[in-house]
Amino acid sequence: MTTRDLYITENRGESLGMITEFSSAEERFQNATIRPILKLQNDLFIEVFKNYITKHKNDFYSYSIEKKNQFIEASIQKDIKFRNALKGMVIGLFTVEEYAEYLKNSSNLNKRMMNMLIERLKSQLMLFESQQAS
Template identity: 70%
Template sequence: METRNLLILELRSEAIGMVSNQSSPEESFQNKTLRPILKFQNDIFIEVFRNYAIKQKNVFFTLSPDKKNAYIENVIQRDIKFRNSLKGMVIGLFTTDEYNEYIKNSSNLNKRMMNMLIERLKSQVLLFENATL
């Protein structure tokens, strides 16, 4: 188990954002664990979302940029199966210690995780422009 934890930590970058003694446990977890995982998984999140949009009859690709942003937010908030799949892609890269920390406050950490993922996808909405089908 220790080998898995070390390999996972080696894959990810260092903390992204400030982590200090004044940081709340949630903020520390966000910056030390969630942000590096979201950054590491960025390319797969884009492909997963693109595949989701294609399976939803390509409506996403016909929308204006503002409506695409709303679509991203709406889908991740309302499609429970899709959201759980995205969460699994993040949780699967937790170390055992991180998972044990996560389960203490999973509800708030899930909100942070999904909000950061939504913002990440929205900030890259132009990458979806070239999705020709």
């Protein structure tokens, strides 16, 4: 393991979620790699999304909760450049070994990654509101 890989694994935190002998390779990767990275990068994702709102839909803050959730989902699913930037923020914290594992099933792992990020942002709508007020 390289110095970079060691640094990454030591500093991003423990696995999140259950990993059992019955877990699929995707579930193991999700819980051991993707979830800890999403948690570590959470503050950055919030700031990046706030910037996205400012540049694309400044009236986001006047939307209903349902419309805000729809906007979060649509922005990540339909804006390819934005989605790729978010994916890069996650993939950049993979070890070399994890990246090799990711490449084996990147399409499904990307779907899992983006769905978890969407849910993470939706669950923090109140945080957006409190930060907007300050």
